[in-house]
Amino acid sequence: MTKALTLADVNVTIKGSHILQGVNFEVEAGVVTGLLGRNGVGKSTTLRSIVGLVPRVGSIKLFEQEISGLKTHEVIRAGVAFVPEDREIFSTLTVLENLKLAERDKNPDYDTVYNLFPELLKRKSQRAGTLSGGQQQMVAVARALLNKTKLLLVDEPTKGLAPKLVTEVADALEVAAQATTILLVEQNLPLIKRIAKNIIVMDQGVVVHSGVPTELENPEFAKQMLGVSGGSH
Amino acid sequence: MEIFITLFITGFGLGALYFLVASGLSLIYGLMGVLNFAHGAFLTAGAYATWYFTTSIRADGSLSSYVISLFIAGVVGALFAVATEQILIKYLYDRHIDQALVTVGLGFVATSAYLGWFGSDPLIVLPPTQLYNTVQIGDAFVGIDRFLYIGVAALVLIANFLMMRYTRIGLIIRAGVENRSMVTALGIDVRKAFTFVFFIGGFAAGLGGALATTYASGVGPTLGDAFLIYAFITVVIGGMGSVPGTAIAAIVVGTTQVLVNYYVQGLGDFVVVMLLALVLLVRPQGLLGKVAH
Numbered sequence: 161m162t163k164a165l166t167l168a169d170v171n172v173t174i175k176g177s178h179i180l181q182g183v184n185f186e187v188e189a190g191v192v193t194g195l196l197g198r199n200g201v202g203k204s205t206t207l208r209s210i211v212g213l214v215p216r217v218g219s220i221k222l223f224e225q226e227i228s229g230l231k232t233h234e235v236i237r238a239g240v241a242f243v244p245e246d247r248e249i250f251s252t253l254t255v256l257e258n259l260k261l262a263e264r265d266k267n268p269d270y271d272t273v274y275n276l277f278p279e280l281l282k283r284k285s286q287r288a289g290t291l292s293g294g295q296q297q298m299v300a301v302a303r304a305l306l307n308k309t310k311l312l313l314v315d316e317p318t319k320g321l322a323p324k325l326v327t328e329v330a331d332a333l334e335v336a337a338q339a340t341t342i343l344l345v346e347q348n349l350p351l352i353k354r355i356a357k358n359i360i361v362m363d364q365g366v367v368v369h370s371g372v373p374t375e376l377e378n379p380e381f382a383k384q385m386l387g388v389s390g391g392s393h
Numbered sequence: 394m395e396i397f398i399t400l401f402i403t404g405f406g407l408g409a410l411y412f413l414v415a416s417g418l419s420l421i422y423g424l425m426g427v428l429n430f431a432h433g434a435f436l437t438a439g440a441y442a443t444w445y446f447t448t449s450i451r452a453d454g455s456l457s458s459y460v461i462s463l464f465i466a467g468v469v470g471a472l473f474a475v476a477t478e479q480i481l482i483k484y485l486y487d488r489h490i491d492q493a494l495v496t497v498g499l500g501f502v503a504t505s506a507y508l509g510w511f512g513s514d515p516l517i518v519l520p521p522t523q524l525y526n527t528v529q530i531g532d533a534f535v536g537i538d539r540f541l542y543i544g545v546a547a548l549v550l551i552a553n554f555l556m557m558r559y560t561r562i563g564l565i566i567r568a569g570v571e572n573r574s575m576v577t578a579l580g581i582d583v584r585k586a587f588t589f590v591f592f593i594g595g596f597a598a599g600l601g602g603a604l605a606t607t608y609a610s611g612v613g614p615t616l617g618d619a620f621l622i623y624a625f626i627t628v629v630i631g632g633m634g635s636v637p638g639t640a641i642a643a644i645v646v647g648t649t650q651v652l653v654n655y656y657v658q659g660l661g662d663f664v665v666v667m668l669l670a671l672v673l674l675v676r677p678q679g680l681l682g683k684v685a686h
Contacts, residue, residue, distance in 0.1 A: 213574055236580030248575045250568045260561075261568055303579065378427045 163223070164189035164311050164341035165210070168250075170182075170218035171211050172202075179205045180216070181365035187311075187358075189223070191335065192342040194352040194373065197362035198387050203345045204245050206362070207313045210233050210343075211242045223310060237264065239310030247300040251289025255280055255299055258288050262303035272301040276332045294325035301332050312342045318351060330355060337381060347378050349386075361385045395533035400651050402530070406539035408647025409546035410608060413601030415631070416553065416596020416637045417474070420643075423570040423634015423682075425587050426489055431477055432624065434503035434596055438473045439466035440612035441511060444518045447558030456521040463545070463603045470599020471592045478591040483584065493551035500618070507614035515593040518606035523626040538607050545604060546640075549597055549661040553636050562589055576579025621649070626665060630672045631683020641680055 165187035172180040173348050180202050183278040187193045195203050209216040212232040227235050229318055236242070236330050250258050259280075260271070274281040277298040283291065295316060304312055314333065318326040333342060337355065346352050353360065353373045362367040368385070418432050420654060443462040451458035485491045524541065527534040557563035565586045569576045576583045598617075605620060606612045623646060631642030646665055654661030672679065 171583075211578055213578060228659075230575040232574070233580050233582045236578065242578050244578065248572055250571050251565070252571055253568060257564055261564055261576070264580050327607070333670070351400070374667075 161186075162189040163187065163221075165223075165343065166219070166221040167206075167210070168215055168219040168221075170209055172203075172205055172214050172216050174214060176299045179357065179365055180209060180344050183209075183362070183365070183367055185360045185367045186368060187343050187360075189341050189359035191354045194356040194359040195343055195345045195357055195362065196347075196349075196386055198219070198224065201362045202365045203362055207343070207345060208244075209244065209316050210313060212301055213242060216224050218295065228338060231252055238252070239308075241304035241307065241309040241340075243300050243304045243314040245315040246313070247293075247296045249288045249291075249296050251287065251301045253288055254285050255288055255291070256284040258299050259284075259306060260329060262306050263335070265307045268306040269308075270306070270336070273305055276335060277328075296320050296327075297321060297325070297329060297334075301329060301336075305332070305336055308365060309340050312336055314342060315345045316347065317344075318348050328350065333343050349382070352376065356381075395531060396531050396655070398533035399440050400536050401479035401648055402533075402535045402539050402543075404648030405644060406542040406647070407540040407608070407651060408627075408643040408645070410601050410605055411623050411627045411647055412546045412619065412640050412643035413549060413604070414620050415599045415627040415643055416549065417590075417597045418624055419628045419631065419634060419636060419639045420566065421571075421594050422589050422628065424566055424573065424583075424590050425482075425486065427482060427486075428493045428496065429477075429482075429594075430493065430621070431499040431503065432474075432496075432594070433472050433619075433621030434500050435477075435595045435598040435617070436602035436620055437503065437614065437617035438472040439602030440518075440604075440606045440616050441507065441516075441590040442466045442469040442599070443603040443606050444516050444562065444612050445489075445635070447518060449518075454519060454521055457520045459524075463532055463600055466603035467596040467600040470602060472561060474591040474595020474598070475588060477595075478588055482591075483587070486494030486584075486587075499531075504614050511612075511614065513614065515609070515611035517611045520607045524607060542604050542608065544573050545600065546643075549600070550636070550640050553593075556593075562586060566590060582674065592652070600602050617641065623665070626669050628679075630669055630679055632679025635681040638679055638681030 163186045166183050167183050170180055183206055192250040198201050206213060208214045210220055212230060212235050218228060222238055227238055279295060280298055280302055288296060301317060315331050334355055353376060356373050359371055359373050360367055412430060414436055418429060421427050421429050446462040446465050447458055481495050482492060485495060524538045526537045528537055547590045555569055565576060565581055569583050569586055573583055606617060627642045627646050628639055631638030649668060650661040650665050653664045
């Protein structure tokens with residue numbers, strides 16, 4: 161297995177709170193890996209530590225390149241794209257300005273973005289702050305898909321979305337997965353079962369299990385690991 | 394009525410000078426969260442550059458020498474600002490109290506240095522004779538220099554608007570004011586934008602310093618300090634990070650100060666502070682301000 165990402169003994173302490181307490185896991189290249197766990201166990205912090213948005217110690221390797229000492233913009237330029245929880249689009253900028261800001265490649269792939277999200281083309285001159293939650297999520301995902309990346313980190317992309325939009329976002333992630341590796345934090349277990357090849361489960365700041373999505377079919381497993389009954393959340 | 398017109402345009406001109414100082418302060422705070430108490434020192438540096446240029450290098454009293462001195466003052470202010478950012482501020486990002494203390498200290502040091510180099514007495518800067526002319530508006534005769542301040546501030550505002558709207562660095566600054574960490578999460582080295590914002594903020598302050606020598610008929614070591622207080626009030630009223638908000642607030646502060654000082658006998662400064670308190674109570678983020686993440 162080619163490893164796209166390797167975390168070894170990653171620790172994060174924020175304002176005296178020891179949130180990640182020695183996180184270790186590997187992400188297989190070229191597939192979608194789900195990062196699961198109850199609320200507040202450190203999933204989002206793990207993604208933010210990978211891109212350097214929180215101070216971290218430990219080893220983080222992107223295809224064997226150590227990136228834990230890099231600043232956030234250097235991690236991104238090394239080939240990582242990040243879709244944060246709650247979208248964090250720039251509400252005062254237009255849709256197109258949000259996308260232009262994310263351009264890094266000489267030929268950003270607007271064709272793929274507009275094919276996946278034709279709504280964004282129609283609304284490219286609209287202020288992003290006036291979009292619906294689902295449309296804002298499209299902008300957030302589209303920003304990550306504009307450039308060629310080695311690793312895509314996506315944090316709860318379907319949170320708060322209507323079922324139809326969940327399907328659209330899942331479609332977009334499947335398209336993205338054909339060209340890159342995805343580490344996906346998600347509470348929506350049917351989505352994980354649909355697109356993920358591997359799963360990693362966290363609890364209280366550490367990884368407690370690595371496996372495959374079919375394990376989520378077992379209600380006992382889902383309840384023990386995630387505190388849910390195994391269907392949707 | 395003619396007195397009102399004269400006072401109003403004088404206040405408008407003063408507001409234009411406040412804007413030149415405050416626009417940089419506003420952007421620097423909005424983007425970086427840096428309360429730059431040394432900003433007045435950039436203005437004073439520009440003012441001394443104008444004095445030196447128009448008395449020692451091209452002392453012919455011509456309009457062209459004056460115009461060149463404005464540009465030189467802007468460059469001096471910009472270089473001072475960039476040096477401040479590169480030597481002091483960039484090591485203290487996200488350490489806001491340390492930044493404030495360092496810039497307060499730099500402001501004191503700069504004022505003392507000006508005092509040591511140039512003395513405590515104001516140095517006279519004679520503007521070109523064209524600026525002594527007046528323009529008749531109704532029955533009022535208004536000094537043409539007031540329109541120069543307003544014109545230069547308007548040019549800076551327009552240039553700022555065009556830069557913000559149509560350039561990539563402007564896009565980065567607008568996004569950074571809203572959510573700086575997300576800008577870095579898109580692969581952008583936002584610190585380059587920080588340096589650029591210090592450059593344009595320092596340029597505007599230096600330019601303001603050059604014009605302030607005409608408004609105040611000279612330059613002394615504390616010229617920038619006097620303007621800095623009102624520039625901060627302007628920034629807070631307009632909204633941190635909003636240049637259009639700063640422009641509106643500068644006009645309000647300048648005209649209020651001058652009109653109230655005349656009609657209510659010296660209460661202009663008090664009323665401006667009351668205005669600040671009112672805005673903080675009713676709209677804490679300022680007229681057009683947004684909170685950066």
